[in-house]
Amino acid sequence: MKSEFKRFGLEKQGMLVVIFEILGALGLLVGLAVNPILLISAGGLALLMLLGVAVRLKIGDSVLVCLPAFAFMVLNAYIFYKALPQ
Numbered sequence: 626m627k628s629e630f631k632r633f634g635l636e637k638q639g640m641l642v643v644i645f646e647i648l649g650a651l652g653l654l655v656g657l658a659v660n661p662i663l664l665i666s667a668g669g670l671a672l673l674m675l676l677g678v679a680v681r682l683k684i685g686d687s688v689l690v691c692l693p694a695f696a697f698m699v700l701n702a703y704i705f706y707k708a709l710p711q
Contacts (some may be wrong), residue, residue, distance in 0.1 A: 633680050645673055653704070662710055667705035674698030 630639035650671040656663025677694040 671701035
């Protein structure tokens, strides 16, 4: 992962991104019982993945390489949408 963050030009932000990903994953689990936590976690992870796709496109990665981040972005956006109060 360190080499990937170097390639992205984000060496200093790597640890912060990892922390946000772990907190988001834990938040999704806790969010199964506490809806506001689910909203924050899913929304945050969707935003994180959107930024991941943008960075990959900016450095010239192919669309195929961006697909996993895009898929996780869509999945988290869907979870966020379904968790919104009706």
